[in-house]
Amino acid sequence: MTGFEIRGHCPGALRPMASADGLVVRIRPPLGVLTPAQARGLAPAAQRFGSAVLELTSRANLQIRGVPEAAHPALIAALSDLGLIDPDPATERARNLVVTPFHRDGDGTANLGRALTEVMLSAPPLPAKFGVALDCGTAPVLGATPADIRIERDGTGALLLRPDGLNHGRAVLPEEAPDALRALLDWFAHHGVGEDGRGRMRDAAAGLCGYDTLPAPAEVPPGAGPAHGGMLVAVPFGQMPAETLAALADAADELRLTPWRALFLPGVTCASALPEAQGKPGLITDPDDPLLRTHACTGAPGCPQAHAETRPLARALAAHLRPGQQLHVSGCAKGCAHPAPADLTITAGPEGYALARNARAGDPPHRNGLDARALTSLLHGTDDATPL
Ligand code: SF4
Structure with missing residues (x-):
């Protein structure tokens, strides 16, 4: 345990936020992906150490609420056994990358996400909420998700590095993207971070040169239902009973977190494959709900x-x-x-x-x-x- 965050900061699992109903423990699965084994393990951890309710956040993270302070170390141990805990709070905080859930096997997104994560971990100290969006599907879908730097595509399908606050980006090859991100993080650390350690890219980006390529038009993400070769399963207000997550783990090979109060289950194209049919209410797959x-x-x-x-x-x-x-x-x-x-x-x-x-x-x-x-x-x- 390394202390609690106060409201308004950016909590994690190792530095949870204190709330009226106990600690809020925010988990950042690498690249926003849970394996079925991790999902099945999270459910009993939330039931045993928290309020048994899991929350999906607007930055594609997962929260366990209602954790008593005394139970926090045991919860961290359980999450660590599932491979969901970083070695220290600084790593947890720096690993602030949101990845489009609609990537496909072999399209390079996962490798690029890992390379970008390494760059973020070795960057100079950045503000607590500083984040990057890897939005490199066929069209950007994370436009409404806060991010200081976006990696998305232009109208021709080429990769684009775009600082928040600019309507233009800089075309990069996938193998160039990590170094281009590193250079931009270094620039921001020198020009965008105030003496109080705060700052956002959108307030500093006007000082950047060499960004002149237009991004592809953004796509409005589907709210729920079949999409991109899988199923977006939404939950009311982003909350679900822990047992629902465990049941969903039986339906897919991966559970991808999204910033839209929904999980994306790649490869699941029929709602009847979901556990709602087996008595787990509360899942939304109707886009008109x-x-x-x-x-x-x-x-x-x-x-x-x-x-x-x-x-x-x-x-x-x-x-x-x-x-x-x-x-x-x-x-x-x-x-x-x-x-x-x-x-x-x-x-x-x-x-x-x-x-x-x-x-x-x-x-x-x-x-x-x-x-x-x-x-x-x-x-x-x-x-x-x-x-x-
Ligand atoms: S959670 Fe709701 S009640 Fe609490 S501070 Fe935010 S808006 Fe107000």
């Missing part, structure tokens, strides 16, 4: 800043959404689950829930002081005075 358009943070009682619970309300209201309508339920004005505006945003406050349209959490509301029943009436359309 309204829960895919519903965001909700931890809320009460897990977050001490929450004024009310969020996910049970969001789940109940999702059934009343119109096609395409997006809902965000936030436990406070911070809006952790969805920083962008949503069609309908419900923010809990001391006076009850506030409802705003086309707004972020905490924006001036359309209606205030609402309870769950009033919200249901509004979304269901039975409140004729203010139809939504």
Whole structure:
């Protein structure tokens, strides 16, 4: 154990974040890939040492919540036996690489990901949240995933190194990409990191020269269902019972983490192969499922800043959404689950829930002081005075 992170920093497994319901232990499987054996081993570890719920994060990591401090060393030992623990917190923090889940065997992505990881581990100290996206499928799909440097493709299929904040990149051969990344990391360490150790590439990239190739148009990632020769299996709010992960391990040769509250199972093209058919509810493979358009943070009682619970309300209201309508339920004005505006945003406050349209959490509301029943009436359309 090396200490706990405070909220706002970038927690890991060796430096977990303290939360109201215990420690949050964030696991970064190498290249975002879990083997079936690792998935089967994670489930009992989460059940024994945590709250038995696993969370998928927006940076394609996996979290175990509700870990008592006293249980942390034993959990780390169990995860280490599964090959999921780095040798030290510095390595864990530097290995901040998100990889497109849609790579194929033999397309070079895994080798390139390993080479880029080595470069990141040997780079000068960088800000805690500094990250790289390896997005080298046929079209970029990680455009909405935060990253300071992207490796993606141009319109001709050539590999492109693109600093965040620039609309252009620099074409590189796959064998050149690690050295090109190293040079960019060195430049950023000298020009982009402040005395406080913070900084983002998007704020420094205007000082870069020699980036002039346009990236390929980004693809909107599919929310759930068959995609790219496999199956995107989403889970509501990115949370699943640990036993569900173990059951999914029986369905595929690999489980790839994505930043979209979903796992990608390469080679699985039929939903009937999934354990939902065997009695594990909660998996989403229908791209029109309204829960895919519903965001909700931890809320009460897990977050001490929450004024009310969020996910049970969001789940109940999702059934009343119109096609395409997006809902965000936030436990406070911070809006952790969805920083962008949503069609309908419900923010809990001391006076009850506030409802705003086309707004972020905490924006001036359309209606205030609402309870769950009033919200249901509004979304269901039975409140004729203010139809939504
Ligand atoms: S939005 Fe507020 S209540 Fe929800 S997790 Fe963030 S801080 Fe907690």
